Amino acid sequence: MGIMQMMMSSGDPNTYTCGDFTVTPTTPGWGNVSGFLSTSRAPDYCAIEGYVRPNGYGFTISCTTPFVVSSGDIISVRVGHDGDAGLATLWLIMPGEPNLAIGSGLGDCGSWYPCNDPAIWRTVTLTTSGTITGLIVTGGRGSDAYGIGQLKVNGYIIYSGATYKSGIN
Numbered sequence: 001m002g003i004m005q006m007m008m009s010s011g012d013p014n015t016y017t018c019g020d021f022t023v024t025p026t027t028p029g030w031g032n033v034s035g036f037l038s039t040s041r042a043p044d045y046c047a048i049e050g051y052v053r054p055n056g057y058g059f060t061i062s063c064t065t066p067f068v069v070s071s072g073d074i075i076s077v078r079v080g081h082d083g084d085a086g087l088a089t090l091w092l093i094m095p096g097e098p099n100l101a102i103g104s105g106l107g108d109c110g111s112w113y114p115c116n117d118p119a120i121w122r123t124v125t126l127t128t129s130g131t132i133t134g135l136i137v138t139g140g141r142g143s144d145a146y147g148i149g150q151l152k153v154n155g156y157i158i159y160s161g162a163t164y165k166s167g168i169n
Contacts, residue, residue, distance in 0.1 A: 014070070014165050014166050014167040014168060015163060015164075015165050016068060016163065016164055016165075016166060017161070017162070017163045018037075018158060018159065018160055018161060018162045018163075018164070019160060019161070020160050021037050021061060021062070021160060022061075022062040023036050023037055023059055023060070023061055023062075024059055024060050024062065025052065025057070025058075025059045026057060026058050026059055026060060026134070026136070027057050030052065030053040030057040031050075031051055031052035031053060031057060031058075031059060032049055032050060032051055033047070033050050033051075033052065033059045033148065034047075034050075035047035035048070035049065035050050036050045036059070036148055036149070036151075037061070037151060037158055037159055037160070038159065038160070045150075045159065046078060046114065046115035046149040046150050047114065047115070047148065047149050047150070048113060048114075048115045048149070049113070050114060050147060050148045050149055051080075051112050051114070051145040051146055051147045051148060052135075052136075052137050052145075052146050052148060053137070053142060053143075053144065053145065053146070054083070054088040054137040054138060054139055054140035054141065054142070054144050054146055055137075055138065055139075055140065055141070055142050056136060056137075056138060057136070057137060058091075058093070058134055058135050058136030058137055059134055059135060059148075060093075060133055060134040061132060061133060061134050061135075062133075067131055067132045067133070068129075068130075068131060068166055069094075069126055069129065069130060069131070069132055069153060069166050070126065070129045070166045070167035071126055071127060071128050071129050071167075072125065072126060072167065072168075072169035073125070073126045073153055073154055073166055073167065073168075073169060074123060074124075074125050074126075074152075074153070074154050074155070074169060075092060075102065075123065075124050075125075075126065075132070075151070075152070075153060076102075076121045076122065076123040076151070076152040076155075077090060077102055077121065077122050077123075077135070077148060077149075077150070077151050077152075078114050078115070078119055078120065078121055078148075078149035078150040078151075079106060079109075079114050079120055079121070079122050079146065079147055079148060079149065080109045080111055080112045080113050080114040080115075080116060080120060080146075080147030080149070081106045081107065081108060081109050081112060081140065081144065081145070081146050081147065082108060082109070082110070082111055082112040082144060082145050083107070083108055083140040083141060083144035083145075083146075087104075087105025087106060087107050087139050087140070088105060088106055088137055088138065088139040088140035088144060088146050089101050089102075089103075089104070089105045089106070089137065089138050089139050090102045090103070090106070090122055090135055090136075090137055090146065090148075091135065091136045091137070091138065092124060092132060092135060093132070093133050093134040093135060093136060094128070094130040094131060094132055094133065095130065095131060095133055096130065097128055097130055099136065100124050100126070100127075101124065102122040102123065102124045102135075103121075103122030103123050103124065104122075105139055106120070106122065106146070111147075112144070112145035112146065112147040113147055114147030114148055114149030114150075115147075115149045121152075125169070129167075135148065153165075153166060154166070154168055154169065
């Protein structure tokens with residue numbers, strides 16, 4: 001773990017470069033997010049055992065500078081869910097904004113491993129600009145696992161050292 005640094009690149013005012021990051025479960029023991037947004041084998045790396053439990057558990061993404069996104073940006077998360085008890089929904093956390101559902105609820109995918117093929121992506125188009133500070137899962141049941149493998153902003157996979165563009169849609 002490190003600290004995620006988002007800084008503007010010279011030139012295009014909507015281009016950002018990721019540095020190191022910290023991803024922390026909101027409730028210790030209710031998820032394994034240590035590989036999420038990892039630089040290991042980037043840009044193709046997927047956190048094969050990254051997950052959080054549903055029912056309000058999630059994780060924070062700490063950045064030394066804001067993880068900036070803009071209205072119209074498309075945020076996608078590669079997921080999996082082993083819950084047979086019903087749907088679970090992943091929510092994007094942006095301070096000052098209501099949490100945004102990322103795609104529709106996800107039923108049983110046969111496995112919580114988010115990196116299985118074919119990839120399952122949940123997506124939301126932002127209606128406001130702000131800073132991403134985490135993700136949370138609701139629905140399902142406490143013993144379910146909601147796999148979290150990768151995050152994209154406008155099709156750019158986010159990891160340490162990656163460059164992405166915001167405000168282009």
